[in-house]
Amino acid sequence: MPTADAKIVVLTAPGEGLPEGMEALKKEAEVHLAEDGSTLRNAIPGAAVLCVTDFRTDALSEAWAAADNLQWIHATSAGVDALLIPPVRESDIPVTNARGVFDLCIAEYVLGQVISFCKDFAGNLRLQQAQQWVHRETEPVAGRTVLVVGAGSIGRQIGRLCKAVGMAVDGVGRRARSGDDEFGAIYAQADLLSILPDYDFVVIAAPLTPQTEGLFGQAEFKAMHPSARLINIGRGPIVQTTALVAALENGEIDGAALDVFEQEPLPADHPLWGFENVHISAHMAGDFFGWRKALSEQFIENFHRWQAGDPLQNVVDKAQGFIGTN
Incomplete structure (x- = not known):
């Protein structure tokens, strides 16, 4: 059962420090900071709550044997793939996400990329930098077709914004649904x-699970229309990067906007940097001014629910790897 003096461990990436807003919890609980497997192994004994801000971490596997009192794990990210190690999946410890x-903001990023492709903003910038005046025609946005792979909360928000500008939007989920x-x-x-x-646009908004890892490979890119563009704001490993590079080189698709990658940071010598029709951002599609504080506030609100014995919000279905929908 939750206790008034619960011990919380916050696991961050090395050097990040306690997230903005988390200091408020020190008045209500014993808060410890960890940033790798070693420091987590030392901090986690007796801890009832683990809050993880590093979505790439593998520290939990290293420290798991020392977790003797965990009652709840929270991820300050939508994806929880790094936390669903076998002992967590098999336990009755709830996992929540952000x-x-x-x-x-992710939906705004996607819509922005769609408009950028249709209106060739990248081409305009190249011509501006070359001080060249070149009149061109561009594509309309209204009437374009969008397939959102991943019909969860992020995918649905993408659907709302794309529909609002006159696009026709369909989704892909685990199973077909109507109405x-x-x-x-x-x-x-x-x-x-x-x-x-x-x-015309294929947007990946799915979580990384065994069913989605490597989902987009050679066959999928060959199936896409040659004028189509791929937008990935889900997880990098959902796309087979080698197959994507080949599809771009062979003209099987017309471009890509990528915020996530199999390897992050993307190496400076990676061929994806060299394509004029590829828009690259550094895993930041949803990161708005104040996002760290917003994540802390969300966790603290859920912590108060946990303390009061109320149901936690955003509980992940550990068998599926995401929050299920009815």
Whole structure:
């Protein structure tokens, strides 16, 4: 049962320090900071709550044997793949995530990339830098078709914004569903290859799970229309990078906007940097001014629920790797 003097461990990336806003918890609980497997192993004995801000961490595996009192694990990210190690999956310890904090800003990023492709903002910038006046025609945004792979809260917000500017939006989930408010249709992931040719933009908004890892490879890129663009704001390993590079080189797709990668940071000598039709950002699609404080506030609100014995918000289905939908 929750206790008034609960011990909380906050696991961050090395050198990050306690997240903004977390200091407030020191008045209510015993708060410890860890930044790798060694410091986590030393801090976690007796801890009831683990809050993880480093979505790439593998520290939990190293320290798990010392976790003797864990009652709740929280991730300050939408993806929880790094935390779902076998002993966590098999335990009755609830895992929660940051669903809702990043949804709108990620959707704005996606819509911005769609508009940038259609209006060739990158081409305008190149011509401006070369001081060249070149009149061109560009694509309309309204009427373009969008397939959002991942029909969770982020995918649904993407659907809302794209529909608002006149785009036709469908989704892909684990299974087909009808009568949806945000998507014209929701197709099953198993049908992905057959529907990919119909879309101008394919947006990956799915979590990384065993079912989505490597989902986009050679066959999927060959199935996409040659004028289509890929936008990935989900997780890098959902896309097979070698296959993506080949598809771009062979003209199988017309471009990509990538915020996530199999290897992060993306190496300076990686071929993706060299494509004029590839837009690259540093895993920042949802990071708005004040996002760290917003994540702390969300965790603290959930901590108060946990202290009071109320149901936690944003509980992840550990078997699926994300928050399920009815």
